[in-house]
Amino acid sequence: MLVAALGAQAEPPAYKLPGRKPDSKEPWSAFLGKAAHLAIGRQYSVQHPDNAVFLDTFNLSNIVELGKLGNPKRLSEFVRLLRPDITDTVALVLFEIKPDNEEGRKEGRVQAGRYLAALNEAVEPDKKLAGGTGFAGSLFLEFENGGALWQLSWRTPEPGVTLYRWNYRREKPHASWKERAAQKEEELPREEAEQRGEMAEQALRAAYERGEWPSGFHGQVYLPVDCH
Structure with missing residues (x-):
């Protein structure tokens, strides 16, 4: 199982976000898009x-x-x-x-x-x-033990077009990530996305590239191989 150290980070203004470059002005939505592109592209490479x-x-x-x-x-x-x-x-x-x-x-x-x-x-x-066709999957990010669980999922509903979405499972202390993954999925709250969008990208990059995990964060990344 591939595990990444994660955790929570503080909220805007952007220049005060821990782990961000001091001059970073990039919005959280950009980080979620970059995280999705990175993970889905890397996952295709892993599968082929x-x-x-x-x-x-x-x-x-x-x-x-x-x-x-x-x-x-x-x-x-x-x-x-x-x-x-x-x-x-x-192919x-x-x-x-x-x-x-x-x-x-x-x-x-x-x-x-x-x-x-x-x-x-x-x-x-x-x-x-x-x-291309038939490319689909999902992965999960856990930001702390028993905490909120994010899911990135993707599908290819027509040739050449792969669509992704992020969703969310509420925190449930002392529950395993698989127990929380089985809960009803919800739309990713804006506050969650703003707080952790950049961290999601950093964690997925570390997981796929086997790089250094973001320091000071405590959680896990469950790649598709872990989700079966």
């Missing part, structure tokens, strides 16, 4: 260890060249620097990650379509890509 998987630090030109798909010079200057969220050049599939709502689904569909059209103009005929 033998594939060449490019996450959102790689642009289309990199993907075509490093993935040995074709000639990156065929990409126009207007698209070559675009960065899809997940591109698997062995020849692509995913765009968005919040689980109608706007997110529409944006994901448009962006995935744009990336695929651009890539398929540059790749060899036998290496055409398509929108």
Whole structure:
């Protein structure tokens, strides 16, 4: 079981949040989005260890060249620097990650379509890509023993569009995380998100990258392998 040290952090103003850079002005919603993209992308890589998987630090030109798909010079200057969220050049599939709502689904569909059209103009005929399917999962973050439990879950309701959402389980002292996970899920309270959005990103990064856990925090991260 992969475990991360976590805990609570204080509330705004932003420059007073423990663990934040003194000049950080980034809103909590940005941290939740970054945390979701990081975890979902890393999880896809974990589930496909033998594939060449490019996450959102790689642009289309990199993907075509490093993935040995074709000639990156065929990409126009207007698209070559675009960065899809997940591109698997062995399975020849692509995913765009968005919040689980109608706007997110529409944006994901448009962006995935744009990336695929651009890539398929540059790749060899036998290496055409398509929108990925069947990618779904969830993980949990526990910020202290018996405390609030966050869940990040994702699904792929249409090819190439992976939608995520955060939800919440109330604290229940002396209950195991699995007992709390079985409780009714609720929308993640804004106050919780504001207090712990950045910590969620830091903890997930540490869990997937096997880096240092955020100091001074006491909790656990339960990755999908732990949730079965």
